[in-house]
Every structure is written in structure tokens, then in C-alpha cells.
Amino acid sequence: MAGHSPAPGRSGGENRRHRGTQTGDRSAVTTPLGDDKQKNVDGRATRGARDFDRNHRDILNAAIELIGEDVPRSLTVAAVAERSGFSPMTVYKHFPGGRAEMVGIIRNQVLASGAQKYMQQAPTLSGEEHPRAFLFAMVDEFLSNKNLVIHSLSMSIELADKNAWISDPIGLAWHSIEMAEKTIELPATVAELATLMATFFRGALYAWCNRFLSDEEFKRLAVQSFDVAIAAAEAGHHA
């Protein structure tokens, strides 16, 4: 898969791939004070923190690589350790929750990346354009990270099955409906509409991940989720 989402919210600038020069990078940790900007104890602490951040990103990128492969290998701590070149203990130091924590972070990055696309348009939108733009942004993000989404969804349900906690991302849908409510009258509370919208969206997502729907059918259904929620809420009112 070509384009992994960059980690949104992570410090930019240094966002290059380090895997190629990884051994060189890491040797810097043991080379005493090679960098002229960091000659004192504080500098050492700063560099340590920077190395920690970089290793953290390298490990996460290895996990993203694994989860994004066409024939996915199971995203285990051992596999991430092997791919990133770090020891399993280092992987656990960075991600104490192991597999569940990494899957959760990667899934949240895709969600955040979709939400960000919507947020960029948000100032120009009003009323129901908000949830609709939100849905289009999410669907686009999912379609352009297809393997990653399908694999992380498959893993998240497997993890939920094993009682690993992954948060419900319904808050993102909620926000776009709150924005709509600022300029139009809605037929139900934001909470009710968010539940209805998320339920329909998830059904399309789940069917797509199970290969019951093509990419096109997934898109066609998923972007209707807000309209379905409104229709259901209105019908409920009249009943």
C-alpha cells in the first residue's frame, strides 16, 4: 500500500523514514555527545527524549507497515520487533499495552486523519453539510487506506472479543451533528442522531470489511448515514 497516513498530531519535521539508516541512528545513542548542540546534562536529556520519540515512531511505522500489507501478518509484538529491528522489550517499553495499544493507535490515526479533512472544510459549511462532509471525509480516508482499515477493524473486534478495551469513536460523528444543530432544527437530539448515524455507517463498514460490499457500494451506503438517521428520527416522531 503506497500512502500510509502520517501520524497526525505527532511532531512534524522529522517525519522521515528511519528504517534504512536505523543502525546508524541508534548507534548515536551510545556515542557520547557527538552532537555539538548538546554538550551538557540537559542536552543529554533532550537528545534522549528525541531518540525516544524517534524510536517510538520507527516502531509504530513498522506496525503500520505490517498491518497495511496485502497479506497481513499478525500484528504481534514479536513481528513488530522483528520488522523494526528493536527488541520485544523495547517495543513493550514504548507500547506497554502491546498489540492492543498499537492497533488502537493506528486505528485512531486513520479516524483522526479523516476527521482532520472534515475540520479543514468545516468553517465554510453550515447545517447538514457538516455531517455529510464528515461522512465523505471518513469514507475517502477509509477507501484510501483500505488494507489498514480492514485489518485494524478485524483486529479491533478480535481484541474486543478478548476484552481489550478500545474506545468507541462515536464522538467524532457527534461533533459534526452538533455543528449542524447550530444553524438548523434537528428532529431528535444530537445523541440520538449520532447513534443512528453511527449504526448505519458501521453496518456499511462491517459489510465492506467482510467483502459483502464493493468499494463503490460501501461508499454509496456510508455517505447516506446522516440522511438515514434524519429519516429514521422523523419517522419515529410521526409514529
Place this chain on the structure above:
Amino acid sequence: MAGHSPAPGRSGGENRRHRGTQTGDRSAVTTPLGDDKQKNVDGRATRGARDFDRNHRDILNAAIELIGEDVPRSLTVAAVAERSGFSPMTVYKHFPGGRAEMVGIIRNQVLASGAQKYMQQAPTLSGEEHPRAFLFAMVDEFLSNKNLVIHSLSMSIELADKNAWISDPIGLAWHSIEMAEKTIELPATVAELATLMATFFRGALYAWCNRFLSDEEFKRLAVQSFDVAIAAAEAGHHA
């Protein structure tokens, strides 16, 4: 979990559990002609077929046991072999598709068992009572086989992820809407309504399996699926 669904559609009568007396049962295979009803070559063939059926059920019951446990063990051929007391080769002889075939069969049994409950009521129903009764029957069946449903759903998405084919069970929903169409006018085609209904139902199911919804919330949402489909189709018409 107390009540596993009996295998619907499988030959009745002999549907007791054999695991307790398994060794005794199986030793009958090598004891020559112990049963007075089967003294000729044809009788031997009949008994062979009966043994095959019984072993098949025993293996499947072991798989159902494994999948229904509170802390699920992975449903591998090796685990099923160990639990049932047969060799992995025998398990493969009965289920050449291995894990994927067993998960598919177990999931289909739950679906068929729910569908059967609806079919029993069907002769007394008319119009939209059909899809509504269908939804109630499915939700009841899912709630009373909670572990089995959640684990098989988790496994089926994992298997879809690995490109193992599991059929789309939308046909069941389809039938109940066709029945409704016999006595009432519907705002869209059966195909369109089945897709909308299945999408909403699946979203509730998926959220429930991810522990985003309680049993009660799952039920409340899932049984609305037909009404949501109708409302969405009607809104689509007026738009």
C-alpha cells in the same frame, strides 16, 4: 454457556451428546456386527454412515464448545481435535476447509435457528409483521448465544480479512421483506430495503460485538432495522 443451538436441519433423534461416552461409542466401530439390525454388507455400510454422521456431530460440538467459552480459545483444527478426541486428520476429513468451514457452519446454525423461529410464526403474520418478527427472532437468538455470536463474528471478519469466503446471509432478511410485500405496498424494491435493513442491523451487531452497546441497546436498535429501512426509502423518494 448453557444452551448451544442444536444443529438445525441435521438428522434428529440421535441428537444427544456423545462426548461423555465417546470412547464406548467409537469402540463400536471396531466391534464386529454388535448390532442385530445390521448383519449384512449393506448394514455395515449403513452403520459406517451413521458412525460418520455421529463423529461429524461430535467434532462440530467440540468446535461449538470451544467457540462458546467465556474466554475463547482459538478455534484451530488442533484445538478441535484435542477437545473432540479425534486426530487432526479426522477433523480435516470431516471439515476439509478447516477452521473457516467450521466457523461458517456454526455461524450459519445460529442464523438458521433464528430464521426457524421466525418461520414458525410466519403463517400467522402479515405485512410488516414479517420483517419485524424476523428481526426479533434473530436478536433473541443472538442474545441467547452471545459468546458464540461474538466469537464467530470476530472470527468471520478475521477470515474475510484472509480472503476466506463466508457467504453473505442477507438472503434471510430478503425473504421476510418479500413476505411483507405480498400484503402491503413497499416504498422501494425488496433488494433496496433488504440492503438498508441489513446495513442498520449489522451496524448494531458490530457495535455490540465491539462492546460499544449493551445487550439492551443492541436489541433496541437492531429491532428497528426494518422501520429505519422504510423511513430511509421513503425519504429517498420524497427527496
